[in-house]
Amino acid sequence: MDSPIKKIAGDLVEQINKIRYIGMGSGRTMSDFVDALASFKIKNEQKFVPTSYQIALKLKEKNFEVEMFPHIKKIELYIDGVDQIEEKSHFAIKGGGGALQKEKILMNNSEKTVFILQEKKVAERLGTGCPVPVEVSPFASSFVTNYMKELGASSELRKDQRGFPMFTEGGNMIIDVSFNGISDAIDLEHRIKAQPGVIEVGLFTKKPSCIYILKESSFEKRS
Numbered sequence: 071m072d073s074p075i076k077k078i079a080g081d082l083v084e085q086i087n088k089i090r091y092i093g094m095g096s097g098r099t100m101s102d103f104v105d106a107l108a109s110f111k112i113k114n115e116q117k118f119v120p121t122s123y124q125i126a127l128k129l130k131e132k133n134f135e136v137e138m139f140p141h142i143k144k145i146e147l148y149i150d151g152v153d154q155i156e157e158k159s160h161f162a163i164k165g166g167g168g169a170l171q172k173e174k175i176l177m178n179n180s181e182k183t184v185f186i187l188q189e190k191k192v193a194e195r196l197g198t199g200c201p202v203p204v205e206v207s208p209f210a211s212s213f214v215t216n217y218m219k220e221l222g223a224s225s226e227l228r229k230d231q232r233g234f235p236m237f238t239e240g241g242n243m244i245i246d247v248s249f250n251g252i253s254d255a256i257d258l259e260h261r262i263k264a265q266p267g268v269i270e271v272g273l274f275t276k277k278p279s280c281i282y283i284l285k286e287s288s289f290e291k292r293s
Contacts, residue, residue, distance in 0.1 A: 074289045075099070078186055078282045079106035081291070082149070087113050091142060093176035094129065095150025096122040096169040099186055103149065108132035119145060121172035123239060148180035152187050153272070154200040160185075160281065161196050161255045165203030165272030168228075168238045174270055182279040189283050189290075196273075197252035202262075203228075203272035204245045208235075210267020211243050217265045221258075223249045242269050 117137040120126040129136050152162040164170055177183050206214045218225040228236045228244040235243050252258055259273040280293040
C-alpha cells in the first residue's frame with residue numbers, strides 16, 4: 071500500500087508536469103515528498119527551486135534539475151511543510167528548519183502554494199504551543215530579544231546540541247519566540263519586522279492555495 075505522502079505526490083504529478091518552475095520548501099516532510107515524487111515520471115524541462123542545501127542535495131540525488139538562483143519574476147507552484155497552521159485562517163508558522171527567509175521569498179512570489187502537514191500541526195489558534203522563529207542579524211540578537219519582551223513574549227536563542235548558537239545558510243541567528251497564542255498574525259508580523267536587525271519572521275500570512283493533511287493511511291485535501 072502506498073504511503074500518504076506518495077499518494078499526495080501522485081495527486082500533484084499532473085500539475086507539476088504542466089509547469090516549468092516548482093519551489094521546494096525544507097524539512098523532513100519535504101525530503102519525504104521528494105523521495106515519493108521520484109517514483110513518478112516527471113518531465114525533463116521541470117526545474118526545482120530549493121530553499122536549502124539539504125533539499126537541493128536531495129533533489130539532485132533523485133536526478134531532478136535544480137535551479138539555485140532563479141532569474142525569474144515568479145514561480146508557478148511552491149510546495150512546503152509547516153510547523154503549525156491555524157484551522158480557520160490557514161495562517162502558518164514556519165522556520166523550524168531555519169530556512170524561513172528563502173521559504174517566504176518563494177511562497178510570496180508563487181502563483182500557487184501547497185502545504186503538506188501532519189494532522190497534529192493544525193491548531194485552533196496560531197502560536198499555541200508553537201514558537202515563532204525570527205531570523206536576526208547576530209549583531210542585533212540581544213536587542214531583538216529585549217524587544218520581544220516589550221511585546222510580551224519570551225524568547226530563546228536557538229542552539230545546537232553542543233550549546234552553540236545555530237546559524238542559517240545566510241549567516242544569521244534564529245530566535246524562537248513564544249507568544250502563547252496569536253490573535254492578529256498580520257499585525258504581529260509587521261511589528262516584529264519593524265525592529266532593526268530582524269531579517270525575517272516565521273509568520274506566513276499569505277494563504278495557501280490548498281493544504282494536504284496527512285492521515286495514518288490517507289490524506290485530507292482542503293482549499
